Amino acid sequence: xxxxxxxxxxxxxxxxxxxxxxxxxxxxxxxxxxxxxxxxxxxxxxxxxxxxxxxxxxxxxxxxxxxxxxxxxxxxxxxxxxxxxxxxxxxxxxxxxxxxxxxxxxxxxxxxxxxxxxxxxxxxxxxxxxxxxxxxxxxxxxxxxxxxxxxxxxxxxxxxxxxxxxxxxxxxxxxxxx
Numbered sequence: 001x002x003x004x005x006x007x008x009x010x011x012x013x014x015x016x017x018x019x020x021x022x023x024x025x026x027x028x029x030x031x032x033x034x035x036x037x038x039x040x041x042x043x044x045x046x047x048x049x050x051x052x053x054x055x056x057x058x059x060x061x062x063x064x065x066x067x068x069x070x071x072x073x074x075x076x077x078x079x080x081x082x083x084x085x086x087x088x089x090x091x092x093x094x095x096x097x098x099x100x101x102x103x104x105x106x107x108x109x110x111x112x113x114x115x116x117x118x119x120x121x122x123x124x125x126x127x128x129x130x131x132x133x134x135x136x137x138x139x140x141x142x143x144x145x146x147x148x149x150x151x152x153x154x155x156x157x158x159x160x161x162x163x164x165x166x167x168x169x170x171x172x173x174x175x176x177x178x
Contacts, residue, residue: 004120004121004122005074005121005122005123005124006035006036006038006077006081006083006121006122006123006124007035007072007073007074007075007076007124007125008031008032008033008035008036008037008038008081008123008124008125008126009033009034009035009072009076009125009126010033010070010072010100010126010127010128011031011032011033011125011126011127011131012032012033012034013030013031013032014029014030014031014125014127014131014134014135015029015030015031015138016028016029016047016050016051016135016138016139016142017030017138017142018047018142018143018145021159022145022146022147022156022159023146023147023156023158023159025044025145025146026041027041027042027043027044027046027047027142027143028040028041028042029042029047029050029103029135029139031125033125034076034080035072035076035077035080035081036077036080036081036082036083037080037081037082037083038081038082038083038084038105038123038125039083039084040084040085040086040087040090040105040123041084041085041086041087042086042087042090042105044143044146046087046090047139047142047143048139048140048143050090050092050103050135050136050139051135051136051137051138051139051140051143052136052140053092054092054101054132054133054135054136054139055136055137055140057094058129058132058133058136061094063099063129064096064097064099067097067098067099068097068098069098070095070098070100070126071098072126073102073124074124083107083121083123085105085107085108085109085121085123086107086108086109087105087106087107087108088106088107088108089105089106089108090103090104090105090106091103091104092104099128099129100126100127100128100129101126101127101128101129101131101132102124102125102126103124103125103126103127104122104123104124105122105123105124106120106121106122107120107121107122107123147159150162150164150166152164152166152167153165153166
């Protein structure tokens, strides 16, 4: 069965943010273009990997001297589309000719298990190198605002304290290292 695909084409805005308090945060990328808009919720690791992959690629690969114009992969929807979901699967790719990045995200709740169900919803959006740089920085900043780490075990400290396995669970406070 075919995917229900929303291709937003070259987007005007891309924002990577976190919502909530450390330890209870969720992460999202919000995108908009004349073709529509999407809010894609994801796990912290997914946000981190997108930011890191873009940063590494931009650091290593030089832009082409004369990029070709970008052409969307799929036709525009008849009316601007809207989508919001938590992604199960995400992919990022780069077109060397146009120097444009494309992210593709799939909604796990819409995947068909038999012929009577809806096809999987996929949103894809593309952006320039300049936008990619901003997205990478915002994604890495969002994931870095987590809970402080324990000096002994490296585990995250909750606001109410931390039971450190290195102290056999006997110390619940912060440590002062000499």
